[in-house]
Amino acid sequence: MTTLEAQIHDKSKCAAGLKAAAAILEKWGASVEQATAILRISRSTYARAKRRDPEWQVSLDKDQFTRISLVLNIHAALRVIFDNPENLYGFMAMANHNTYFHSRSPLQIISNGGILALYDTFRHLDSLRGAQW
Structure with a gap:
């Protein structure tokens, strides 16, 4: 079992990550519909x-765990910027209005x-x- 697989099977770690991502999405102003779509x-x-x-504990699949990780990493990047x-x-x-976003909000895109x-x-x-990841 890989480290990622072990983490996914740890329901308390999954719950902690999901709680953190939910708190961040709420602070970003995401609607329930947006948050549930982003995290699947x-x-x-x-x-x-x-x-x-x-x-509370929860089981997540690899895709959901990856989505949580990306939300946390986006937040980390924003904290540096x-x-x-x-x-x-x-x-x-x-x-x-950056070329990538084309006048949409990053929240709309994700x-x-x-x-x-x-x-x-x-x-x-x-x-x-500075792409420090």
Whole structure:
């Protein structure tokens, strides 16, 4: 079993990651529909993650685990790029005129474009911070 597979089978680690991603998406201003699409989870699982129950555990598949990782990595990139909370949490909901975003917000792109859009958005933001991943 690989390290990633072991982590996916650890329900408490999955729950911790999902709770963190849900908190970040909420701060970005994502709707429930956007958040569930980005993470590819049900509305009920998202609601449970937002409750932050310390006893709650969840099983995730590799795709869901990867999506959580990308949300956390996008947040890490934004923390390097922006010093102020307004931009740190507001950037993802702002229309962006950069060629990659074409006047859409990054949140629109990642909620409508699947895992590749999530990955491409991460790579774009990571390049702005100097691609230190």
